Amino acid sequence: MPNSGPSEIQQAQPAEQQPSGQEESALSPWFKPTADHARPGDLALLVTSDQKRYLLTLQPGQEFHTHQGIYAHDQIIGSRWGSAVYSQLEQPALVLQPGLGDLMMHLKRGTQIIYPKDAAYLVHRLNLRAGSRVVEAGTGSGSLTTALAWAVAPTGVVYSYETRVEIHHLARRNLERIGLLPYVRLFQASIDQGFGQKNVDAVFLDVREPWRYLEQVRAALCPGGFFASLVPTTNQVSDLIAALESANFADVAVEELLLRRYKPVPDRLRPEDSMIAHTGYLISARCIDAGLDPARWVARERQRYRARQKLAAEIAAREAERAQGEESGRKYPRLPLPG
Numbered sequence: 001m002p003n004s005g006p007s008e009i010q011q012a013q014p015a016e017q018q019p020s021g022q023e024e025s026a027l028s029p030w031f032k033p034t035a036d037h038a039r040p041g042d043l044a045l046l047v048t049s050d051q052k053r054y055l056l057t058l059q060p061g062q063e064f065h066t067h068q069g070i071y072a073h074d075q076i077i078g079s080r081w082g083s084a085v086y087s088q089l090e091q092p093a094l095v096l097q098p099g100l101g102d103l104m105m106h107l108k109r110g111t112q113i114i115y116p117k118d119a120a121y122l123v124h125r126l127n128l129r130a131g132s133r134v135v136e137a138g139t140g141s142g143s144l145t146t147a148l149a150w151a152v153a154p155t156g157v158v159y160s161y162e163t164r165v166e167i168h169h170l171a172r173r174n175l176e177r178i179g180l181l182p183y184v185r186l187f188q189a190s191i192d193q194g195f196g197q198k199n200v201d202a203v204f205l206d207v208r209e210p211w212r213y214l215e216q217v218r219a220a221l222c223p224g225g226f227f228a229s230l231v232p233t234t235n236q237v238s239d240l241i242a243a244l245e246s247a248n249f250a251d252v253a254v255e256e257l258l259l260r261r262y263k264p265v266p267d268r269l270r271p272e273d274s275m276i277a278h279t280g281y282l283i284s285a286r287c288i289d290a291g292l293d294p295a296r297w298v299a300r301e302r303q304r305y306r307a308r309q310k311l312a313a314e315i316a317a318r319e320a321e322r323a324q325g326e327e328s329g330r331k332y333p334r335l336p337l338p339g
């Protein structure tokens with residue numbers, strides 16, 4: 001399916017839900033800054049010598065207060081990326097361009113968020129690239145939205161649905177601050193009634209009961225489109241994979257990513273003492289033709305399990321039949337054992 005251009009996308013949505021000031025421009029903030037130094041309006045990452053990280057938008061005349069002292073924006077503006085600036089307490093801080101992970105981790109949070117490790121893999125599972133059209137729900141704080149927008153920009157678009165009004169506004173502010181709002185259409189709506197988009201390349205669900213929305217997902221996806229979801233418990237995984245089969249999805253995968261960080265000490269290289277042991281399970285699948293028998297396309301383990309269950313049921317039925325035959329051919333009724 002060819003991707004729709006931005007003008008087509010904007011026509012497709014109700015006028016009152018069109019984010020303001022979202023025209024594409026050659027100077028879109030998604031593009032890498034060409035200057036080798038920080039300029040007014042740039043997002044900058046300050047890293048102090050105790051490894052604290054701060055994200056700030058550079059504005060002439062402003063100051064940034066930290067426990068290491070005050071950093072003047074005017075001192076940061078004009079500094080080469082990768083150089084150091086000093087607070088009035090003579091404490092140094094590195095001036096860096098923020099990476100995608102920094103943008104995600106510094107969003108204001110009103111909900112649980114999807115972390116960079118899972119988001120990076122989801123972008124791969126959803127097969128996103130520049131120009132893709134992807135739908136997601138719920139928007140939450142906009143952490144995954146940030147990664148999705150980063151992947152599909154500058155010619156693609158993320159359609160993101162959120163029921164809670166305050167969270168919808170929070171996500172808008174977060175995305176606006178980091179310059180990715182031009183690639184996102186935010187809807188304050190429940191996905192109960194479905195999505196307003198058709199023929200999108202991928203759909204992602206981060207809601208409590210994703211299995212309830214698979215018909216809506218099918219209606220939005222292009223033929224063979226990519227679906228993924230993240231859920232925190234195994235019970236939810238079981239419900240979702242059973243429902244995916246009934247709703248004609250195939251190529252189902254269930255995965256979990258464990259990220260182990262190391263203490264970067266060359267002479268004593270070893271893992272950090274603690275790690276985040278669990279974030280969520282990632283489930284992905286492809287939407288297949290409604291006329292196909294989904295049972296033929298389930299995982300081989302599932303096919304084997306099903307065959308075993310069928311065989312066990314046949315054996316049990318035959319044994320019951322034989323027992324009944326023996327019972328009816330008996331001369332005398334079976335007597336209870338003494339005692």
Ligand SMILES: C[S@@+](CC[C@H](N)C(=O)[O-])C[C@H]1O[C@@H](n2cnc3c(N)ncnc32)[C@H](O)[C@@H]1O
Binds near residue numbers: 143
């Ligand atoms: C865990 S948060 C999403 C976090 C988000 N993925 C992120 O990375 O920041 C789940 C969100 O889904 C929203 N939600 C739940 N049911 C929904 C529905 N039926 N339609 C739209 N949004 C829904 C909730 O209000 C909540 O904000």
